[in-house]
Amino acid sequence: xxxxxxxxxKELENQIYRLELKHLRKKTIFVSVIxxxxxxxxxxxxxxxxxxxxxxxxxxxVFTLIITINSIFYFxxxxxxxxxxxxxxxxxxxxxxxxxxxxxxxxxxxxxxLFLSYAIISLYQEVRVAILNNIIxxxxxxxxxxxxxxxxxxxxxxxPSSFFMVxxxxxxxxxxxxxxFILIKRKRHYYRQVVDLKEQEYKHTQMIFDIxxxxxxxxxxxxxxxxxxxxxxxxxxxxxxxxxxxxERLQIIKALAESSNEEIQKSFPEYKTGDIEELKQxxxxxxxxxxxLSFKAAQLKDIQPKTREFLFEKNIESLNxxxxxxxxxxxxxxxxxxxxxxxxxxxxxxxxAEVVSLLQSRDFYNLVDDRILNVLIYNQEYFEKLDIHAITxxxxx
Amino acid sequence: MRELMEKVKNxxxxxxxxxxxxxxxxxxxxxxFFGLLTIPISFFIEDLALSLRIVVPLVYVSLFGxxxxxxxxxxxxxxxxxxxxTFIGLTIxxxxxTGQLYGYFLFFxxxxxxxxxxxxxxxxxxxxILTAYGVYYIQASESLLVDPHPSLPQVGxxxxxxxLIGFFLVYLIQFILTDSINENLNQDYIRTKKTNNRYKSxxxxxxxxxxxxxxxxxxxxxxxxxxxIKEISKTIIEEGNFNIEDDFEEVIEFYFFLHRQxxxxxxKRDKIAEEVKTYxxxxxxxxxxxxxxxxSLLFRAVCHHKEGIKDKLNRYEYRFDTIFSNxxxxxxxxxxxxxxxxxEITQLDKWGRVxxxxxxxxxxxxxxxxxxxxxxxxxxxxxxxxxxxxxxDDL
Numbered sequence: 001x002x003x004x005x006x007x008x009x010k011e012l013e014n015q016i017y018r019l020e021l022k023h024l025r026k027k028t029i030f031v032s033v034i035x036x037x038x039x040x041x042x043x044x045x046x047x048x049x050x051x052x053x054x055x056x057x058x059x060x061x062v063f064t065l066i067i068t069i070n071s072i073f074y075f076x077x078x079x080x081x082x083x084x085x086x087x088x089x090x091x092x093x094x095x096x097x098x099x100x101x102x103x104x105x106x107x108x109x110x111x112x113x114l115f116l117s118y119a120i121i122s123l124y125q126e127v128r129v130a131i132l133n134n135i136i137x138x139x140x141x142x143x144x145x146x147x148x149x150x151x152x153x154x155x156x157x158x159x160p161s162s163f164f165m166v167x168x169x170x171x172x173x174x175x176x177x178x179x180x181f182i183l184i185k186r187k188r189h190y191y192r193q194v195v196d197l198k199e200q201e202y203k204h205t206q207m208i209f210d211i212x213x214x215x216x217x218x219x220x221x222x223x224x225x226x227x228x229x230x231x232x233x234x235x236x237x238x239x240x241x242x243x244x245x246x247x248e249r250l251q252i253i254k255a256l257a258e259s260s261n262e263e264i265q266k267s268f269p270e271y272k273t274g275d276i277e278e279l280k281q282x283x284x285x286x287x288x289x290x291x292x293l294s295f296k297a298a299q300l301k302d303i304q305p306k307t308r309e310f311l312f313e314k315n316i317e318s319l320n321x322x323x324x325x326x327x328x329x330x331x332x333x334x335x336x337x338x339x340x341x342x343x344x345x346x347x348x349x350x351x352x353a354e355v356v357s358l359l360q361s362r363d364f365y366n367l368v369d370d371r372i373l374n375v376l377i378y379n380q381e382y383f384e385k386l387d388i389h390a391i392t393x394x395x396x397x
Numbered sequence: 398m399r400e401l402m403e404k405v406k407n408x409x410x411x412x413x414x415x416x417x418x419x420x421x422x423x424x425x426x427x428x429x430f431f432g433l434l435t436i437p438i439s440f441f442i443e444d445l446a447l448s449l450r451i452v453v454p455l456v457y458v459s460l461f462g463x464x465x466x467x468x469x470x471x472x473x474x475x476x477x478x479x480x481x482x483t484f485i486g487l488t489i490x491x492x493x494x495t496g497q498l499y500g501y502f503l504f505f506x507x508x509x510x511x512x513x514x515x516x517x518x519x520x521x522x523x524x525x526i527l528t529a530y531g532v533y534y535i536q537a538s539e540s541l542l543v544d545p546h547p548s549l550p551q552v553g554x555x556x557x558x559x560x561l562i563g564f565f566l567v568y569l570i571q572f573i574l575t576d577s578i579n580e581n582l583n584q585d586y587i588r589t590k591k592t593n594n595r596y597k598s599x600x601x602x603x604x605x606x607x608x609x610x611x612x613x614x615x616x617x618x619x620x621x622x623x624x625x626i627k628e629i630s631k632t633i634i635e636e637g638n639f640n641i642e643d644d645f646e647e648v649i650e651f652y653f654f655l656h657r658q659x660x661x662x663x664x665k666r667d668k669i670a671e672e673v674k675t676y677x678x679x680x681x682x683x684x685x686x687x688x689x690x691x692x693s694l695l696f697r698a699v700c701h702h703k704e705g706i707k708d709k710l711n712r713y714e715y716r717f718d719t720i721f722s723n724x725x726x727x728x729x730x731x732x733x734x735x736x737x738x739x740x741e742i743t744q745l746d747k748w749g750r751v752x753x754x755x756x757x758x759x760x761x762x763x764x765x766x767x768x769x770x771x772x773x774x775x776x777x778x779x780x781x782x783x784x785x786x787x788x789x790d791d792l
Contacts (some may be wrong), residue, residue, distance in 0.1 A: 015713055023578050030574060034567065041559060109556035115505050116560050119567040123574065167434070168502045171427060175509045178423060182408045182416070183515065183575070189409030190582050197589045198713040203700035204596035211603045212742065212751075215610075220741070229732050232791045236728075239787065245725050253729075274722075281720050282729055293715060293772065294734040296592060298743035298755060300768035303591040317690040317697070324679050327641050331652055332683040334629040336691060338622065340698055345607050347699040363701050366410060367694070375636040382632060386625070 012199060016191045020126070024083050025074055027124050031090060032070040034120055039063045042101070049105050059097060066093040087129050091121050095136050106150060114141055115172070122180060125187060130180040134173050141169040196363070205292045211346050220291060222284035226254055249279060257285040318367045326369075333372050341386070352376075352383045417473040420514055424480045425464060427510075432457050432487065453490055460486060477514055481523055484510045488527070492534055504531040504561055508568070517572045528565040532558045588771070600696055601688040602751050617656045617685045623649065643672075651676060656686050718774045731777055735760065736792050757789050 039060065046056045066089065073086035080086075098117045102110050114137055121133040145165050213219050233246035252271065255264055261276050271279075281289045319333050340358075343349040350358070356376055359368050376383060404411065404419045411419065436454055460483040467476035484507045492500035504527060511524045535557045608615075616622050627649055634641050651673070655663075660681045664674055682690040714720050721727045738760050744753035755763065763769055764778055773781075781788060 026578070027574065030570060034570070038563075045556065107553060107556070109553045109560075112502070112505065112557070112560045112564075116563050116567065119564050119571075123567065123571050125571075125575070164435070165502060168506055171431065172502075172506055172509055175427065175506075175513055178405065179509075179513045179515070182405065182420075185409045186416075187575075187578075190579065190586075194582055194586050194589070195713065197586060197593060200697065200700055201589055201593050201596070203703045204593060204600065204696065206703050207696065207700060208596060208599050208603070211600065211607070215603055215607055216742075225733065225736055228736055228792055229729065232732055232787065233729070235791050236784065236787055246729060249725060249729060278721060278726060282726065282733060284733070290730060290733050291737055294737035295741075295743055296715065297734060297763070297769060297772050298738055299592045299595045300771060301763065301766065303588050303595075303768060317693040319683075319690075319694065321679075325675065326639050327643060327645055327648055328676065328679040328683075330630050330633050330637075330639065330641075330645075331626065331649055332680075332691065334626045334633065335652075335683065335685065336694060337629060338625050339616075339685075339691075339695060344699075345611070346604065347702075350698075358698055358701055361701065363697060371637045371639070372633055375633045379632065379636055386629070 012192070012195055015195045015198075016188065019191045019195065020188075021081070021083055024087070024124060024126060025077065028070050028074055028083060028086060028090075031120060031123055032067045032074075034123075035063055035067055035070075035090075035094070042097070045101075045110075046104070051104055055104070059100070062093060062097055066090050084126070084128070087124055087126065088132070091129055091132055091136070094120060095140065099140065102144060102148075111144060114144075118176070122176065125180065125183055127184050130177070130184060134177045134180075138169065138173045141173075142166055145169070201296070202292055205295050207346070208295070209288075209291070214346060220284060220288075222257070223254075225284055226250060249282075252276065252279050253282050256280055256283045256287070316367075320367055320369050329369050330372065333368060337376075352380065352386075356380075414473055417477060417514070418468065418471075421464065421468055421473055421476045421480055424477075424484075424510060424513065425461070425468075428461060428464075428480060428483055432461070432483075435487070435491075456486060457483065477516075477519075481507075481511060481514075481519070485523070485527060489530075501531070501535070501557060504528075505564060508565060512568050515572075515575075517576060520569065520572055524565055524568075528561055531561045535561075597693060597696060598688055599745070599751055601692055602745065602749065606750065615656075615686060617653055623653060648676060652680050652683075655680055656684055715772045716774065717772060717777050727777055728780065731773075731781060732788070732792060735781070735788050738763075739792070761785065 042059060042063070043056055046059060069089050070086050073080050073083050077083075094117045095114075098113045101113055118133055118137045121129060124130070145162055149162070209220075230247065230250055233250070234244060237244040237246065248268065252264055252268055255267070256276070256279065261273055264276055265271060265273070280287045283289075284291055319329060319336060321329075324332075337355060340350045340355050341352070356373075358364060359373055359376070401419065401422055404415075405423070408416055408419065436457060460479055464476045464479040464483065467473075467479060488500070488503040488507045491503050507527055508524055511520050511527070514520075535554045607613075627646055630645055630649060633639070634645060655677060658677075660677050663669060663677045685691065717727045717730055721730060738755045739757060740754065742752055742754055744755065745751055746753040761782075764773065764781055769778070
């Protein structure tokens with residue numbers, strides 16, 4: 001369905017993944033705090049039920065272990081970037097504690113600790129953990145209800161109560177699974193919208209730079225910038241009274257436009273790949289991120305949101321607004337299509353196949369009425385032969 | 398049913414109201430199964446008075462009916478409340494019976510139904526009341542709850558109560574956490590959207606200046622363009638089997654006519670037919686000669702084929718203290734940024750042309766603004782202010 005470049009899609013997916021990781025780390029802390037709070041009532045209950053002290057100590061140890069693992073994953077994120085491992089350990093660890101509690105105390109009241117564990121794990125709102133959480137709860141719940149009737153004494157096995165409880169458990173898991181499914185999908189959709197917009201932001205900047213170059217005939221003189229920065233850093237080092245630590249880095253930055261990481265590492269062996277990648281952000285000829293970033297900085301005035309507006313819910317620019325009359329959609333689309341097929345001063349004309357591919361891409365998902373899109377797809381020959389050429393010389397939009 | 402599942406599958410593309418409607422439908426299905434299965438069975442195992450045997454199904458059917466009618470009337474929010482009342486009613490009915498344990502489980506089910514709607518106010522209100530009732534109910538009927546530890550009569554109910562409260566609180570934390578994350582994402586989205594809008598106005602301005610400079614005649618005045626639009630529209634109407642009653646050629650002429658008109662004036666005029674006003678209102682976002690949705694989509698299309706920024710490391714990170722691991726790189730970044738902003742055109746001038754370069758004083762004001770913290774840290778700004786003269790004189 002989506003025809004966006006593989007590399008680009010991969011980078012977008014990576015960014016969504018990074019955004020998710022950032023929030024999962026935050027959630028890990030919340031889960032750890034809840035687990036810490038739970039230690040006290042757990043130990044108290046075990047103590048009241050005369051559980052041997054050594055066993056109580058094991059419970060305490062498992063809690064402490066889970067919290068420590070979570071903390072290590074949180075604080076040493078560069079060393080241990082895979083927070084998922086910490087979530088799996090927490091999920092299994094918490095359910096192990098719950099099973100042990102049920103078997104140790106053997107009371108109907110403690111059975112619902114499974115629900116509590118489920119609630120704690122669902123804080124993560126992560127798809128794999130959510131699936132695991134649902135499966136563990138469903139299977140363990142059914143096993144306890146049907147195979148350990150002693151828990152629910154004096155209710156006998158397979159009385160209507162047992163069936164009722166299994167039924168209730170299934171409803172419980174089904175409802176919460178759908179809740180998680182909707183929440184996770186929506187969350188990922190928000191992540192995607194934010195990332196898509198950031199991608200657009202960079203591309204708009206790129207487009208501005210291109211048009212600026214076309215309009216003024218001037219291009220950013222990277223060499224001149226570097227020579228200014230060199231003089232500035234020489235003077236700054238002298239004035240502050242420190243050794244010039246900038247010149248070597250500037251040499252690398254200059255070399256980055258034409259050399260690979262390996263080539264640079266041959267000349268500057270003390271610089272690791274990570275250091276070189278970092279310096280790429282300062283390069284002005286090929287990578288240009290610092291130029292884009294500076295342009296963004298200049299636009300920051302008055303962009304702070306003033307009202308509590310939930311923009312995600314407002315549909316973005318579209319040719320498929322629900323309230324628009326069909327004829328409005330058709331005419332707007334015809335104009336849009338023709339302008340895409342026409343040559344513009346800032347962009348080349350697109351072929352019919354390119355337009356179709358664009359409209360089927362993730363960037364344009366749902367932005368054009370399906371019926372209109374189908375006409376385009378099934379009448380390829382007509383649209384390819386369409387005489388757009390007659391207007392290409394005058395189209396500027 | 399298939400359509401409903403399809404909607405659940407694509408729930409991220411639904412508006413809040415549509416998503417709520419889908420949720421109410423799902424709850425109603427659960428409610429239907431749950432009620433039809435449990436109410437008749439409960440009559441066999443509970444010793445109920447005849448009046449109750451009549452009242453309970455009647456209340457259930459009434460509440461279910463109201464929920465359904467509200468949904469049909471597109472009052473999803475009211476329907477949501479009634480679906481919750483139905484579940485709360487069932488919970489109270491069951492916990493009042495003799496099957497205490499599964500009655501107690503129903504507290505969790507009803508809380509789950511409330512959670513399902515993902516509305517924090519409703520959760521605090523109904524969920525809070527239900528949890529409080531659950532705690533009271535366990536306290537009041539502790540002797541009826543099954544527990545095999547008669548030596549510790551006070552511990553069993555306390556565990557029931559603690560877990561119910563714990564469950565309520567954990568989901569409350571989840572609500573707050575989700576809300577806070579969504580709010581942060583939303584703020585980020587709004588800020589990015591605003592800068593993007595600013596970029597679009599730059600692009601529009603540049604294109605208009607280019608048109609003027611290179612002597613292009615406006616495309617909307619080109620008769621050949623009108624013919625092409627008519628041809629394409631005709632093909633779409635015919636091939637797409639659209640049932641269009643209006644004369645499409647006349648509407649296309651009206652679309653081009655609008656480019657020379659003040660649409661707001663048309664919308665305010667009383668003598669103009671409502672149908673014409675509707676077309677004018679809907680077309681205004683697609684006019685060629687103003688910055689609107691059509692331009693945004695064109696820019697999006699052009700951007701689609703651009704490669705974007707080439708670095709893979711921290712692609713969308715802007716903060717200096719995140720993208721740079723040491724002070725040396727940050728100073729270099731700050732110097733390049735200063736040089737760029739005091740050399741390149743980055744602003745619209747007072748005539749609305751893209752021609753302005755920031756002065757040192759304007760840049761200093763920018764660096765001292767709240768917004769710049771999105772990129773620079775206090776440490777970066779302090780470094781700049783402390784060495785302001787070096788930046789000004791030597792760059």
